[in-house]
Amino acid sequence: MSTTPVPLHTVSDSERQWAAGVHVGALVLALLTSWVSGAAGAAVAGVVYLVKRDHSRFAAAHAREALNFNISMFLYACALGVLGVVLLGATVLTLGLGVLVTLPLGLVLVAAACALALAWLVCSIVAAIRAWHGEMYRYPLTIRLIRG
Numbered sequence: 001m002s003t004t005p006v007p008l009h010t011v012s013d014s015e016r017q018w019a020a021g022v023h024v025g026a027l028v029l030a031l032l033t034s035w036v037s038g039a040a041g042a043a044v045a046g047v048v049y050l051v052k053r054d055h056s057r058f059a060a061a062h063a064r065e066a067l068n069f070n071i072s073m074f075l076y077a078c079a080l081g082v083l084g085v086v087l088l089g090a091t092v093l094t095l096g097l098g099v100l101v102t103l104p105l106g107l108v109l110v111a112a113a114c115a116l117a118l119a120w121l122v123c124s125i126v127a128a129i130r131a132w133h134g135e136m137y138r139y140p141l142t143i144r145l146i147r148g
Contacts, residue, residue, distance in 0.1 A: 011058050011134040019062035019131035022048040026066045027124035030073075038077060038120070042070035049146070062131050064146050069127075069139035073120050076141075080113050 022045050030041030049063035087102045087109065123139050130137040 012056075015056045015058045016132055016134055018048065018052055018056060018059035020128045022059070022063045022066050023124050023128035023131060026070050027121065027128075030070060030120070038070055038074045042067055042074060045070055053148075058134075058136075061136060061148060062127070064148050065137065065139060065142070066124075066127065067146050068144050069123065069142045071145055072139075072141060072143045073116065075143070076116055077113075080109060080116065084109055 025044045025048070026041035029044050030038035033040040045063050045067035049060055049067055052063060053060040084106070087106050090098045091102045119141065127137045127139060
């Protein structure tokens, strides 16, 4: 996928609306189902991708990008959850003595979760704005599982 802007005159209003809507829709559904279970956001993007892939290259590219991003964020959130369980388990297994090590790591983990949530929010908004202006957008920190 090219990162260069698509000239606005080649992208219809409908395509721009679908492209921006997929980013907003994925974000809203992810927020409504809690960002940790952001698989719902990926579902929205996946449905739009399947619907638009034969009709609008622009909207399908944005949907694919949103799908990859939401899957990536979901995987990152799961990894943070697993690390949280491991830290809690280490504290319990050491009869509370491990709290000297796990408490600072737990605080770092909470900060990482907040940074992930903020990145999810900001990147989705930036992607929607870029789509609305008829530009392509590639999310940072994205594992590109679905290719076009």
